Amino acid sequence: MGSLPRTALRHLKPARGCRCSQFGPRSIVIPSVRDRSFHSSSPQRTDGVFRALTEQRVRTPWIEAFRRQQKEQKDPSAAEEPQEVPKDRQLTPKRMNESYSSVVLPLAQDPWLLDTYLNSSGHIRLGTIFMDLDALSGIIAYKHTGDDVTTVTASCDRITIKHPLTEICDLELSGKVTYATGRSSLEISMQVARAPEAGKNTTDVDVLIDCTFTMVSLDPATKKPVNVNPLVVETPEEKQLFALGERNSKMRKERNKTALIKHTPNDLESDLIHAFWQKQLQYHDPYDDLRKPDNVHFMDTTRLQTATIMQPQNRNRHHFMIFGGFLLKQTFELAFTAAAAFAHAKPTFVSLDPSTFQNPVPVGSILYLTATVVYTDPPLIGPPGEEVDAESKYTRIQVRVESKVRDVEHGKSNPTGQFNYTFTVEKNIRVMPRTYQEFMMYLDARRRAEDVKQSLQEEGREVTPKMAEKSVTE
CATH class of the missing domain: 3.10.129.10 (Hotdog Thioesterase)
Structure with a gap:
């Protein structure tokens, strides 16, 4: 196919605000630049895992980590910085709310974000929500343990549908550490709920999913379990959550x-x-x-x-x-x-x-x-x-x-x-x-x-x- 001369290309350019032009007998739709921004590289929209969560998980470009690995001839299974856990690490008890984290997925507001969460039937892909929950659990865990340890997911104790959604809406993912005795493991309780309006709180009927993850903290160098901060339990609600975590721990041991x-x-x-x-x-x-x-x-x-x-x-x-x-x-x-x-x-x-x-x-x-x-x-x-x-x-x-x-x-x-x-x-x-x-x-x-x-x-x-x-x- 031959190329058009520059003068012809200029004639194809639509007037300001126009979104289509005529080229021969066919109509060519020219998208407005306002419809979707252009980038020299692709934006950080992933298949699931909302950007606010991805930024916490991936902090260094892969090429930099890979070259550093080659330069230092490190074992691929080694952590980025395999220093041992400091001997004087403080393990003072922490409150549940100190690890609380939340993020809102604006699915109803951002159709391009929603695009990465939908299946062919227009339903929200739960697998992408599960990815976000696991990413959030990591953020919560490191808020409690600090960055001196390596914290990994040991098990997903349960993810259940509590109240099915009947319409697409903004979703709030939130959670905190609800069980930690000072040993290496900690339980994180999270929920996915309809995002509340400004100034209002989430109600029980707004909750779509609730779940618990068990995380284990390891020494980055030896990969052996290390102790973490125990929890201070104060309010009746916190005592109930802690008791539930204790029950789950006993059930896991009994199943084993x-x-x-x-x-x-x-x-x-x-x-x-x-x-x-x-x-x-x-x-x-x-x-x-x-x-x-x-x-x-x-x-x-x-x-x-x-x-x-x-x-x-x-x-x-x-x-x-x-x-x-x-x-x-x-x-x-x-x-x-x-x-x-x-x-x-x-x-x-x-x-x-x-x-x-x-x-x-x-x-x-x-x-x-x-x-x-x-x-x-x-x-x-x-x-x-x-x-x-x-x-x-x-x-x-x-x-x-x-x-x-x-x-x-x-x-x-x-x-x-x-x-x-x-x-x-x-x-x-x-x-x-x-x-x-x-x-x-x-x-x-x-x-x-x-x-x-x-x-x-x-x-x-x-x-x-x-x-x-x-x-x-x-």
Whole structure:
């Protein structure tokens, strides 16, 4: 195609305020510069992670950190400045409000920011909100511990929908340290709520999500746990939050003691395994008319896997490890996809159940994620003496996402975490295990489902599937 002469180009320039011009028989729309600003480099709009949170996480351009690493010939897994924790570090007790942090996402005001948070259906992508929550938890943790230590996410104890959003609005993310005894771990409680009007406070019905993260502080040089400042608990509300953190800590320890990796299933669970085995025999018995129903699917057929190279744009503040919020987003979206593929229906998020970050994920490594539907409620077979609603219109689906990492040369793999997501679908569908490993995954998921169901009922905030259908989130 030939080029136009300069005089012709000048004729194409619209008059002031005009947004279109004629070029031959077609109309060419020329966007006004007021519509979107131009930059010599792309603005710091990311896929999730609001800029105010990103600035706290990434403080040095990757090229500078990379060149410094090359110059000093440092181990890629080392922190930026691997000095030991000072011997005279002050561990005076701190108040909860000293670590309080909040940020407002102006989603209703800024359509370009909203653009990075929406899916194809116009719903808010919860994975991006989870990224922001993990970034905020880091800010809160360092407010409490100071910069002398390395603080990492050990587990996400729970993320639950409290009151579904029915319209796009500005969101306020806030939280603080609510449990710390002086040892290496601390619990951070956060919430996502409809941003209140100026001069007003957030009410309970405005809260979309609440969650708790457990962080652990390490010596930057030795990577061994170090003590942190204990909390001063003063008001009745603070005492209640601290007691909840203490309960969560005990529950984590109890789960570890009774984990199926260490102990055999209990009597009731053994009965369930036997009942499933008998059901499989019936499905394959030529003399039995019972056959596997169309709404029952074997667990191994629900599996989805991905492999992704870890890029430095998703690094944490220590440069050479991947930001935990990125893993939450990736695992959530794979779990959502697995639930949708399993049910052939749109899943609605219910909760992220207790999930662990086992090992860090280095920049440049290959991350492998495997999602499996491990439990459905109502189940195909219930415990002896317990009635199961076999005709239920809705089904809760629990998806387990396991992650492992290898270097690019594909050396030894290393497990990096396990994430447990629960969704609701408007479908009568069931999952069925048939190997011993699948039975253990099924029983572990069943335990989690029972714990979450009981705690939500105790707190009186069970979100019904009908309520969830109106939500503008995934």
